Amino acid sequence: MQSDQTLKSESHPEVDSAWQTYKRLLVYVRPLWLIFLVSFIGFAIYGAGQALSAKWLEMVVDTVQRNDYDQRWFLAAAVMGIFILRGLGAFIGNYSIAYVGREVIHRLRTQVFERLLLLPSHYYSHKSSGELLAKLTYNVEQVTEAVTNAIKVLFREGLTVAGLLGYMFYLNWKLTLIFIAAGPLIGLVVSMAAKRMRKLSRRIQKSVGDITESASESIKGYQVVRIFGGAEAERGRFEQASLHNKRQFMKLVVTQSLNTPIIQLLVALALSALLFLAMHPDVMGSMSTGGFVAFLTAAGMITKPLRLLTDITSIVQKGIAAAESLFEVLDEPVEQDSGSRTLERIGDIEFRHLHFAYPGTDKEVLQDICLSLPQGRSVALVGRSGSGKTTMASLLPRFNDGWTGELLVNGEPLESFTLDSLRSQISLVNQNVVLFNGTIAENIAYGAMAGASETAILAAAEAAHVTEFVERLPQGIHTRVGENGVLLSGGQRQRIAIARAILKDAPILILDEATSALDSESERHIQDALEEVMRGRTTLVIAHRLSTIEKADIIVVMEDGRIIEQGSHSELLEQQGAYSKFHILQTDTE
Template sequence: MSDSEKTDNRNSGWYIYRRILIHVKPLWYGFVASFIGYAIYGAGQALAAKWLEMVVDAVQRNAFDQRLWLALSVIGIFLMRGIGAFIGNYSMSFVARETVHTLRTRVFESLLRLPTHYYNQNPSGEMLSRLTYNVEQVTGAVTNAIKISIREGLTVVGLLGYMVYLNWKLTLIFLAAGPLIGIVVSIASKRMRRLSRRLQSSVGDITSVASEAIRGFQVVRIFGGAPAEQQRFHRASEQNKRQSMKLVVTQSLNTPAVQLLISLAMASLLFMAMDPVVLGGMTTGGFVAFLTAAGMLTKPVRQLTEVSPIIQKGIAAAESLFGVIDEPSEEDAGHIELQSVRGEVALRHLSYVYPGTQNRALDDINLTLPAGKTVALVGRSGSGKSTLASLLPRFNDGWEGEILLDGTPLQDITLASLRQQIALVNQQVVLFNGSIADNIAYGAMAGASEAQILAAAEAAHVTEFIERMPEGIHTLVGENGVLLSGGQRQRIAIARAILKNAPLLILDEATSALDTESERHIQAALTEVVKGRTTLVIAHRLSTIENADLIVVMEAGRIVEQGSHQDLLAQGGAYARLHAMQFQD
């Protein structure tokens, strides 16, 4: 089989549906219980037709002494149907919720292991839509579709079995409409899958537009962006509405077309049934019961045709979910587990190009970060400072040249053990919806004692503002620290890095959001924190890195100068010009 044929096979509806079923396979007992419940329900439907036959025959024979038994039996039939429906519905709902949980968990786990470039290329709103809307659609394809298929399928089997028992000739006439129904459903299914794919994409667009406007509500309001955001959201919602209505039209035409075919079969059945040869020796009750059973078939057959839209929506949604699950994880082929490091980092002829671009973000970088020393990267925006820093914890892979940690190539070290040796303070501080203590002792540090957390908070001057808060270090920060100022958020991030006590420290504009007084306190704290650690500082404010052991000046992905603050000023080159621009007053 060629690669293209394999790809087509993987993209086929049946292949994707089988992958969905793999996720519900462990819940087989739920399906068994549901099958038993719906079998009881389907048997009740057939017994209802049989009960009608007995009533008509009893009336025709004047057998009124059977009225008590017939009255009690109808109660039993409805009780039987109710119990069967309850068992079936409850069991299938249990399977549905477990499937939603399993799929959401697996997709979320996949998102956590994906490389950085995936996040750069995919809107967050689209990823959230997959976790919410798409998962529900996939679950419907498995549980709702199977529920309807089992319940209505067993009902059809029960009624058809009873019809064959009464008169097999008439039953064959009724079944003649089956192939035509199959053709109609097949044509509709292909269109519904295509429309469902577009519909799910439009839901992702709505989520993306809304999440951007909500996150940036201050920028939207201060710059008068509300009308533009309204138009963006209107276009996304309008597209969603159009795709939804196209899907509704297809579904709405599919159902009456099937009903028309069933009515033609019913009409043919009634016409043929009046022929004495076909009618045979059927009693009046049997004839009425046969027509009743045939009439009762219309509802389950119609509902069975509505299974296809549910499945097609689920298959279209599953394509996007499996796209996330199948996405290659961060490359982690390392075999060395670091226990402790001195912290010397060496870059040898290092070059890097971002995926999908051609210009080199880093070009032939040769640099050594001595163990326990502070190295500062300065330069204009876009000079490659943050790119270089992102390679040390391997947020980006695929570089040319070598990056060595204590003489060991970074790619030979396992990701987990490498990142255990690194603490990071980003320019864009990330806080989670919890308390200040939760955000300082985050992740692997969650077991830290309150004394350790307070010590880190003191070092980062966090205690200066939490003392004024009613709940102190246990004060909630809100989503992404919205209840705190920018400087407070940055100090919490610095406290988090201090608590980790890692031998490598990356400070990416770590003091950019601090006022002058806070910056002075933080600089004093960082002077102590960086002792004995290899520290890489990215800074635009040159006043913060004058005491660095080595200052590296970058332009267009290259190192143009390096040395101490005084040496670089004396050279009168790029650093001296940057310094003069910032301190010209």
Template sequence: MKTENSMQVYLRLLKYVKKYWPAFLVSVVGFAIYAASQTASAKWLEAFIDAVESGQLDQRAMLALAVLGIFFIRGVGTFLGNYGLSYVARYVVHNLRIDLFRHLMLLPSSYYHQNSSGELLAKLTYNVEQVTGAATNALKIAIREGFTVIGLFGYMLYLNWKLTLLFLVVGPVVGVVVGIAARRMRGLSRHVQQSVGDITSSASEAIKGFQVVRIFGATRAETDRFIKVSQHNRRQVMKMVVTQSVTTPMVQMMVAGVIALMTFLAMDPDLIREMSTGQFIAFISAAALMAKPVRSLTEISSMIQQGLAASESVFEVVDTEPEKDIGTYEVERADGALTFKNLSFNYEADGKPILNNISVDIKSGETIALVGKSGSGKSTLAGLLPRFYDATEGEIFLDGHNLQDYTLENLRNQIALVNQQVILFNGTIAENIAYGGMADCSREMIEVAAEAAHVTEFVQQLPDGLDTLVGENGMLLSGGQRQRIAIARAILKDAPILILDEATSALDTESERHIQDALENVMQGRTTLVIAHRLSTIENADRILVMDSGQIIEQGNHSELLQRGGVYANLYKLQFSETTAEPVASQSTDQEQNL
């Protein structure tokens, strides 16, 4: 990713503001009115003192009305400025957050493996809000206080240009101080944003895994871990506070020094004679009024640096290359014939190969079972079909066309997937079955899919039936119930290719038998890849591929592999002996109890 300097980042950020230039223009006009009222206040003071000194007391009505007028105008300017810029600010946050989320939906799987969900959530929430500091809040202060300084400075030049030029002396010194503070603030802002991501990750893991935390006595350990990251965040924020708290008084003292010198020189008898009493008091008042806007202008530096640091983290995600989708070929419904040709894959360029030179042909409608010990590459091989990852070497063909030739959307339309770790979304059971592109499916189709996946069996016992809310990630349902919903989702999709990754692992024996019957009906006429550890569930597969260390070491149907007496036969005998040993042990226990 290319590296951008501060100005490039800021200009890129201001493009989000540019879309709402009418509202921004309204805020500029409002703040200009506000600044004019500040200068008018100094002018009013001059007129008031001169009127009192000269005895023109008949002007009291006009001066009194002028006070109301000045504050009314200031109120109008403040409203227009604040509302206009707040309108822009919230749209900037909204659009930036949408762009970030939309891009997150397009990023490759590898990005999610390399970045924690807590860090990404922090970017979507905290970092995007910080961006408004640079995009709008800093502009608000710069425009409002900038106009105020210009108005007061111009009025002071009009009254006495010699004294006013003293302000120009302190300008470069203030610039140096602010520049040093700005560089430190930006670095600290990056650390603060990173620490917020750490807090989110720590809290998210502990909250999601609260049962594991408690059963293994890790409550104190997780609390200590959270305290540690929160403490780190506190220290980083305090460093920012110290930097800003030191910078602001230094600038104020410089401005105060100029005002003090100006006051001393202004009381020189020769200079006093050049101004009326009203002008003299108005000049000193205008100089004093400049202290606050000058201080505010120095504080926007820290705001801008926080916003720029946040912008960099957001744009870093937005600039990350999305999934490669250069294919143009599309088909309404594929036949489902698959060919893996000299296929190799590894997650890192210099890492250990996960798949090594695999070649296999799968006919349309064939059911292929993948078995082997954990880490043998079964799930990785299946995950290459929807192109969650692209092969490091070799090719995969669907109906004779390279997967790279298909558009990603069209390719994934041909595939239904049931994972071992079922993902449900916070909605109703029906909404989770008819998820995504199936949202327009009729109620009747949803009910048929639910019946086929044996979802109806437990749904009938729920008060709201298919309209029952499942909670976050289906936490209100059992593991078996969640898995049945995932199977119903795959049935409803009716895709020509079906991937079942431990699809019945969370089911009890009785439910598994029902689901197995349903799956066998669903698999008819579809190319199916079944990943299973329970070998009893794949005995009817057309072909079984036994994998080890990323290679296919045996293949054939259940009977052939048993007769061969190889790895599969040994695995089957091992599992069969374990399952038959359980009732024997149970029987012995019963006999002991009877004795």
């Protein structure tokens, strides 16, 4: 008894969760209730047409038995009318439910994408791009099946079954009760299969994400794969991901393939019992020959819609599993924009005893940071990789939240300002340049700057020395750059990113290894442009090259998340400390 109760407590939450997920999915249908109702009416007409087919057969048999051939005109016209009715109902139902389904998917897909644009940086650190793309493509299509095909089958076949059962009750309620006695057994089989299919569907969706991730990484890094002989390893990784997907899918096919014949066997048992008992006088009652034939025909016609109704279990379970993964994204907390004030001007920026650890970790990557960034001055962050330089720079645009201590702008807490107004005051050029598959002009005048004039874009391009290579391109500044600027060199991509920052003309500039991808000649040109764009702006520079560091007003040396030295270039050289050693090493290298 106790084990039964334990089993119920374990199984019911999963069933309830699945039902809650599906109900939440159906909420998207609510604004389209009128079209949904039209679909229901269309399938109701189709189901009535099925029942009328059985009635028509009864009339034909009785007419032939009575030799009443004068009815042939009516019966001939009736069969045409029934088929026209069924066809019209099927068209109305199919078209309407398809419209509802695609509208639901469009809304759901755009909501998920909009949510992804608002999620904090640490979410992307724990999710691969392949997994997220699989959610927007494969998983959304699985939801389409659950919303469109499943409901279409449910309406069309469900109403057909209801119409045929109603007609069977009308003919002989005793025989109908015998037929539906197999219902509980069918329900048990469907329930057991549903649980299994939902679990397998989750695994399939995860495996699709693994396939997308493996393929995406190999395609993007094809040069590294080929140079370092990684083709065999990548082939093996992709093959394993695809093989895992195949195995999970075949397990689902086995469950589906066993589910259908078992249910058909139960229906056949019900039909055989029906035929055996129908010959008994007490059961047969006063049914006519036509009525008896029509009853058996209706019972036979029910088997196909019943089979299709059981097939929707797998579709719904796949849709529920897919919807769960999408709702997981929609339920993820977005960036916290608790600020209520608009940042209109930039004064001094100050870090006071600031500590920071990434969410889900205990290790502090920034410890007791105390630093002042005077308005209009440049501050260079120097240190080994992993010393906390990039993390520190990421706090200014609030890509990461959750620090302790204070981070002040104009003497006010940074988090008191709205994210939009804060980020509108910041330009960013980082080491991993992000370009979009558009033209050079579109990449310079990106986002809020999309309305910039071509004159302003060309001026920014000139300042960043973009025009040097643009003049040699066939379409000039309107040349397309390919996915992530694949058609350009690393130095050319970097210059476009610098031109983008110049065009924005923001009072705060963050340069994270902004000249790392440039050759020496390009760097000399860009250094002049950067000095111009840095003038009068509060600039935070992360760099290793002396040419960038030496001219900074303040140099901050970091180690293991702490500031160990700070001062001007000459002051730090006099201290003969960590910066001095770094400077000697860089000088020898260069």
